[in-house]
Amino acid sequence: MSTRNYVAEAIGTFWLTFAGCGSAVIAAGFPQVGIGLLGVSLAFGLTVVTMAYSIGHISGCHLNPAVTIGLAAGGRFPTGQVVPYIVAQVVGAILAATVLYFIAVGAPGFDLAKGFASNGYGEHSPGKYGLASSFLTEVVMTMMFLFIIMGATHGKAPAGFAPLAIGLGLALIHLVSIPVTNTSVNPARSTGPALFVGGWALQQLWLFWVAPIIGGVLGGALYRWLSDEPKGQITGVNPAPAE
DSSP, X not given: OOHHHHHHHHHHHHHHHHHHHHIIIIITTOTTTOOHHHHHXXXXXXXXXXXXXXXXXXXXXXXXXXXXXXXXXXXSSOGGGHHHHXXXXXXXXXXXXXXXXHHHTTSTTOOGGGOTTOOOOGGGSTTOOOHHHHHHHHHHHHHHHHHHHHHXXXXXXXXXXXXXXXXXXXXXXXXXXXXXXXXXXXXXXXXXXXXXXXXXXXXXXXXXXXXXXXXXXXXXXXXXXXXXXXXXXXXXXXXXXXX
């Protein structure tokens, strides 16, 4: 694979983190016309749909360390490329959080203590869900996300519809789990905002790496076992060339 694959992953993860978290930080609570939980969920789904059609043919459009690891577990991605992909994704997410921060501070009353779209459990869960509930939620949601990705990109699946299925799947995941953890299922997306919030967000960040990765491996491995996997498809949304 070439540098273009990594740049594409960084750009795609930038867009997911910036637009997804930005919808929560900037638009969700805006007086009278705020988009609310439904709008934030849809925004995250739309980031995946738009990037999948834009860069799926370049990098596979993983945008998520748990997806990359899950695809490797499912036999869809070379293990030697896992670390470079994760590095690119985390860089993209941090850049997105940086840009979002410099936009958000322009609003009167902006306060990082409100969370800056960070993920959390216990007192920092939107619904005050505890550690066990939050961990289980992230594992199950990421497992099902990988299951959807593996199925939608299977060689026998309807051609051209994978981005829609994956994006709608992510939107559905957010509709269910925002009240529990503010929805991660993506360690890179969690890392960017947490670096700015610091304190509790960094202390709880471990969960939003460990649980999604476990879920990703389970989802990828389960689908690999369940399905007669065609040979040759090694990436996520579309089969990008292994350069």
